[in-house]
Amino acid sequence: MIKAEHIAGLPEAPLDTSGSPGPAGPPGQPAAIVLRAVQKEFALRRGRTVQALDGVDLTVRAGEFVALLGPSGCGKSTVLRMVAGLDEPTSGEVLVEDRPPAALVRDHRLGVAFQDHALLPWATTFANIALPFRVAGRAVDRERVGALIDLVGLNGFADARPRQLSGGMRQRVAIARALVLDPEVLLLDEPFGALDAVTRRRMNFELARIWAERRITTLLVTHDVDEAVLLADRVVVLTGRPGRVRHIEEVALPRPRGRDITRDPGFHETVDRLTELLDESAE
Amino acid sequence: MSARARHRTLTAAGVVLLLALMEAIGRVGLFGSSWPPLTEVVSYVAEPVTGDLLGRALAATAGAAGTGFALGSAVAVVVAALGVLLPVVQPGLDRLAAVVNAIPLIALGPLLITTVGREGTPTVIAALAAGFAMFIAATSGLAAASTPHHDVFSALGASRRTRLLRLQLPAAVPLLLDGLTLAAPAAVLGAVIGEWFGAPRGLGILLVSSMQNFQIELLWAAALTSALVSLAAYLVLTGLRSLATGRFL
Numbered sequence: 001m002i003k004a005e006h007i008a009g010l011p012e013a014p015l016d017t018s019g020s021p022g023p024a025g026p027p028g029q030p031a032a033i034v035l036r037a038v039q040k041e042f043a044l045r046r047g048r049t050v051q052a053l054d055g056v057d058l059t060v061r062a063g064e065f066v067a068l069l070g071p072s073g074c075g076k077s078t079v080l081r082m083v084a085g086l087d088e089p090t091s092g093e094v095l096v097e098d099r100p101p102a103a104l105v106r107d108h109r110l111g112v113a114f115q116d117h118a119l120l121p122w123a124t125t126f127a128n129i130a131l132p133f134r135v136a137g138r139a140v141d142r143e144r145v146g147a148l149i150d151l152v153g154l155n156g157f158a159d160a161r162p163r164q165l166s167g168g169m170r171q172r173v174a175i176a177r178a179l180v181l182d183p184e185v186l187l188l189d190e191p192f193g194a195l196d197a198v199t200r201r202r203m204n205f206e207l208a209r210i211w212a213e214r215r216i217t218t219l220l221v222t223h224d225v226d227e228a229v230l231l232a233d234r235v236v237v238l239t240g241r242p243g244r245v246r247h248i249e250e251v252a253l254p255r256p257r258g259r260d261i262t263r264d265p266g267f268h269e270t271v272d273r274l275t276e277l278l279d280e281s282a283e
Numbered sequence: 284m285s286a287r288a289r290h291r292t293l294t295a296a297g298v299v300l301l302l303a304l305m306e307a308i309g310r311v312g313l314f315g316s317s318w319p320p321l322t323e324v325v326s327y328v329a330e331p332v333t334g335d336l337l338g339r340a341l342a343a344t345a346g347a348a349g350t351g352f353a354l355g356s357a358v359a360v361v362v363a364a365l366g367v368l369l370p371v372v373q374p375g376l377d378r379l380a381a382v383v384n385a386i387p388l389i390a391l392g393p394l395l396i397t398t399v400g401r402e403g404t405p406t407v408i409a410a411l412a413a414g415f416a417m418f419i420a421a422t423s424g425l426a427a428a429s430t431p432h433h434d435v436f437s438a439l440g441a442s443r444r445t446r447l448l449r450l451q452l453p454a455a456v457p458l459l460l461d462g463l464t465l466a467a468p469a470a471v472l473g474a475v476i477g478e479w480f481g482a483p484r485g486l487g488i489l490l491v492s493s494m495q496n497f498q499i500e501l502l503w504a505a506a507l508t509s510a511l512v513s514l515a516a517y518l519v520l521t522g523l524r525s526l527a528t529g530r531f532l
Contacts, residue, residue, distance in 0.1 A: 131439070
């Protein structure tokens with residue numbers, strides 16, 4: 001049953017419909033992130049292994065926002081970690097701009113934000129956002145850092161340390177840090193996962209606004225259906241472990257997406273359908 | 284605040300009790316003449332001649348301990364950092380540190396006297412004692428940064444050097460300070476032991492000679508001075524740590 005749907009939802013199919021109208025990503029764009037037949041096994045003790053991913057094919061076009069949706073433990077974070085070069089696939093291929101992820105990482109052209117904000121506790125907001133400049137061995141562009149503090153709405157908090165900030169503010173700093181070098185690819189792993197529902201929704205709209213300013217190729221991992229539909233051009237639903245691509249949904253909602261989008265019946269219809277798919281996937 | 288006040292009262296009460304016990308045992312003569320009352324030792328120290336003698340000895344020991352402490356700690360941190368920059372040598376360094384520590388400091392005496400001389404031996408033994416405590420603290424400190432932090436640095440394409448300077452060293456600060464508070468008393472002890480191999484002066488020398496000449500008050504005075512130096516070093520570094528951890532934890 002799952003197998004059949006898996007085939008039906010192969011990622012190449014939506015790619016062929018690139019002529020389809022609507023603002024769902026720039027269809028004519030080249031592929032920025034490509035996963036081909038990616039399998040991932042993790043070694044357990046005594047030589048046993050657990051299969052996290054099984055034959056995942058996925059293409060993210062340049063300038064596209066793709067959300068990866070799946071039940072917990074389906075290996076969606078593993079996909080993201082492989083694109084970031086933090087994990088290697090057991091078999092298959094992961095390419096970012098036709099090169100291995102490590103090449104992009106080496107050029108400091110990747111931006112990441114995780115559920116754990118991973119801010120340096122001893123550094124101020126300014127220093128945390130400036131960190132990628134220092135890691136890349138470049139002079140800190142103070143104006144750029146200031147502009148990002150502005151962009152994520154943290155004016156007046158430049159000298160605050162992470163522990164003086166609220167959870168939502170910390171995530172904003174983490175996202176600003178991910179954006180500061182103007183990366184080619186942005187990877188977000190449940191960046192709002194630790195926030196309460198209200199803050200989370202507010203952060204979603206802020207991210208939609210920030211993203212609209214410069215459409216960076218983005219891969220977002222989430223288990224929040226609303227979040228995925230709100231933000232993404234395409235939503236990829238994974239099955240439970242081992243993770244496979246189950247369905248790909250083109251989100252044809254107009255951009256910019258503001259708060260009024262939640263009153264759009266199309267939004268709710270998509271969310272309901274994906275929630276149902278996710279529910280079946282978890283079984 | 285009241286909990287803190289209570290803590291202080293209890294600490295003070297404990298110190299007073301201990302001192303009173305020492306005095307009482309000496310007065311009663313429970314352990315014979317080799318345990319004098321505390322007041323006798325203190326009044327002995329207050330005499331100008333003894334004061335001078337102890338002062339000179341203290342200066343020598345504190346100098347050796349201080350130099351050894353600084354030297355040993357610095358070398359330990361540099362070596363631990365080297366292990367991070369060159370992961371190949373890491374297991375070798377760990378083993379070398381364990382082996383050096385396994386050799387009793389006293390057994391190094393003859394070797395050190397022929398290499399660095401009687402004057403230099405206290406400093407070197409203090410450095411070895413402080414250095415090992417510091418090496419352990421530095422190694423675990425440099426491994427203290429969390430996995431998400433390491434992931435961020437990896438994804439940003441950080442070099443080993445950048446990771447060490449911008450992540451691992453700052454994250455190690457609390458453990459490095461812990462290491463310093465352990466290394467300081469170890470350095471004082473190391474210096475005293477080092478002086479037993481024939482240093483020209485120092486608290487260690489006073490301890491040995493007063494023991495051999497049955498100068499009970501001098502022996503106790505020297506022992507108490509060593510303990511006070513050790514305690515002072517510990518207190519200074521604990522203060523430093525509480526100042527710094529507010530920022531780095």
